[in-house]
Amino acid sequence: MRVLLFLLALLDPLLSGQVANAERKLPADLQVDLIFPRNETYAPTQLFPIVFGVNNLDAVWPLGIRLAVTVESIGVSPEGGRPSWMWQDVSLNYGQFAEAVGQVPSKRFFHFPAVNMTNGTTDSFQVLWNVILADRCFANNTDPEDDDGGDGWWNSPDGFASRGVRFSTAPGAQRPDIEAAVTSCPEPNEDNSAAIRITDVRTTYDEHKPCPVLDTNVKPTKCVFKSTAKELAANVSAAMLREMGCQEGNWQTITAPCPREESIASPQAAGFGVRWVLLALTVAVSNIL
DSSP, rough: OOEEEEEEEOTTTTTTOOOSOOOOOOOEEEEEEEEEEOSSOOOOSEEOEEEEEESSSHOOOOOEEEEEEEEEEEOOGGGGGGOGGGEOOOOBOHHHHHHHHHHOOOSSSEEOOOOOOTTOOOOOOEEEEEEEEEEBBBOOOOOOOSSOOOOOOOOOOSSSSEEEEEEEOOOBBBOHHHHHHHTTTOOOOOOTOOOOOOOOEEEETTTTOOHHHHHHHOOTTTTTTGHHHHHHHHHHHHHHHHHHHHHOOOTTTTOOOOOOOOTTTOOSSOOSSSSSEEEEOOOHHHHHO
16 A cells, blocks of 8 residues: 655744753643645645644643544445555554654644545545544542543544545646645634643553543634645645655646656655655744744
């Protein structure tokens, strides 16, 4: 299965050299948005990004959190002979999320895996996702042994199902545009956004892990990521071109990998194997606060 996975952690350059560990600032609303794609039709692309944003991460970190994400074709059913690569897992488990964030998280964290499922295809797809907290405690617990983390928390509508957004690809349709998607500020809903208020963080009795106390009666905030639209789009573009081996051009219109120079190509550069790429990029403070 060919899966490309990109991570972007926007690090505040004024804080990264001064703070060894994150400092919580509670209460704080943690919000996770599926920024792109939308319920729209796009022109097929060699690589297609799935973009998530996490807001206020610095105020609640450290925290046991993971992002479960799958992308799958719904134009052809598995029973109809759908190829295995038409279903791709682009999640961040607990360890991967923590590694990407590091010790000094920024206010906003972006995760943008890219799939090659849409390359030259006319098809329909769905992105299924959940944000999951490993543990959850309650403010009215008086016995320390009650702080066992329970079953955690996730934004499932019924405790099992995932949230989802559907999109399609067709020649002649609009090109994917990350900046436009962010700046359009669509109304958040349960399919593309999840928000919770963390009022306190306790410690689990047995394993001494962070155990947040939650207020789940919180509505997502609109336009949370608008101020980072241009930088986010530029970084997604740079990552796409880098993976394609292209020095320039529009990633939306490049249909095949660019020839790679032997002198600079690494053994991992050839082909599209499963791998992780961590991009630690900095932007001006005014763009992330």
